Amino acid sequence: MTGYASLQSGDGLAQGEEPSRLPQKPRLAIELRSVNGRFLDLSFRLPDELRLAEPSLRERLGRHLKRGKVEMRVSVEQPAGQHVPEPSDELLASMAALQDRIQNHLPSAGALTVSDVLRWSAGTSTLAHDCLGELESLAAAAISALMTAREREGARLTTMLRERIEELRSLAERAQPLVPVLVEQQRQRFLDRWKEAMSLAPDNTAPQSAQDRAMTEATAFAIRIDVAEELTRLRSHLDELEHLIQRGGDIGKRLDFLIQELHREANTMGSKSTALEMTRISVDMKVLIEQMREQVQNIE
Numbered sequence: 001m002t003g004y005a006s007l008q009s010g011d012g013l014a015q016g017e018e019p020s021r022l023p024q025k026p027r028l029a030i031e032l033r034s035v036n037g038r039f040l041d042l043s044f045r046l047p048d049e050l051r052l053a054e055p056s057l058r059e060r061l062g063r064h065l066k067r068g069k070v071e072m073r074v075s076v077e078q079p080a081g082q083h084v085p086e087p088s089d090e091l092l093a094s095m096a097a098l099q100d101r102i103q104n105h106l107p108s109a110g111a112l113t114v115s116d117v118l119r120w121s122a123g124t125s126t127l128a129h130d131c132l133g134e135l136e137s138l139a140a141a142a143i144s145a146l147m148t149a150r151e152r153e154g155a156r157l158t159t160m161l162r163e164r165i166e167e168l169r170s171l172a173e174r175a176q177p178l179v180p181v182l183v184e185q186q187r188q189r190f191l192d193r194w195k196e197a198m199s200l201a202p203d204n205t206a207p208q209s210a211q212d213r214a215m216t217e218a219t220a221f222a223i224r225i226d227v228a229e230e231l232t233r234l235r236s237h238l239d240e241l242e243h244l245i246q247r248g249g250d251i252g253k254r255l256d257f258l259i260q261e262l263h264r265e266a267n268t269m270g271s272k273s274t275a276l277e278m279t280r281i282s283v284d285m286k287v288l289i290e291q292m293r294e295q296v297q298n299i300e
Contacts, residue, residue: 003034003149007142009134027077028135030142034150037069038297045073053135060136064143067252067299072142074135087117157295158245164288165238168262171288172231172238175269175281179228182275227269227278234265234285255296262289 009028042061044054061070087095095112102109237258244251244258266289270282 005145
């Protein structure tokens with residue numbers, strides 16, 4: 001299901017404290033985006049200094065989400081007046097020694113640039129230590145907001161599914177009285193054609209065994225086009241769909257299976273149909289079921 005949440009950390013001021021008395025901290029911002037998907041696909045865009053938090057964030061998201069393509073973006077805004085990190089002499093010496101060692105083995109390797117040094121210096125800062133705890137709490141709040149958004153989307157999907165279920169029930173009610181009429185019509189049509197064929201015989205008579213065979217064939221054909229069982233199973237699947245929707249919880253895969261079964265029954269009705277009205281009902285059913293399938297694949 002789709003959803004969006006965006007949160008930013010506060011300025012870090014405790015109640016009653018003055019801004020000038022507190023050390024300035026980096027400001028975190030989290031964006032969570034969730035779009036439809038049959039499986040859970042998590043992606044993260046984190047600052048290099050906070051990459052070590054990805055496993056815990058992945059585990060936290062996995063506890064709440066089962067389906068969907070979910071992206072988490074974390075950005076860090078440094079406080080105003082933040083100076084460029086100054087690497088220590090020891091760090092510079094270590095980088096120089098490492099550069100010499102690499103170039104001894106790989107002469108074509110480029111030399112370290114100022115930006116490389118500053119980036120590595122930033123990596124040795126205390127940003128990760130200062131922000132990890134706040135990141136975890138902010139991520140929990142963002143996930144809660146995302147779940148609320150997804151719940152609203154789920155409520156809309158539930159309304160749509162219930163409307164489609166009622167429409168399918170209405171179509172099944174239209175089809176039900178047609179079944180015995182169509183079966184009898186086809187049975188009588190089969191017998192009439194058989195009699196017409198036998199009337200072309202030279203003696204214009206048929207032995208009793210041939211008449212019995214014709215009656216058996218007509219009955220068998222009537223059974224083959226009878227869709228009463230398909231209608232019964234379709235109603236049963238609709239009842240189960242309503243039960244699952246009412247129960248809630250982790251029902252996405254069960255709904256997938258029931259939608260497949262509904263489509264199978266509607267398709268069988270269409271293949272057995274010998275009347276235009278029944279064919280139209282089957283087509284209308286499959287249109288509704290396909291609309292349900294597109295949405296059910298996104299429900300957890």
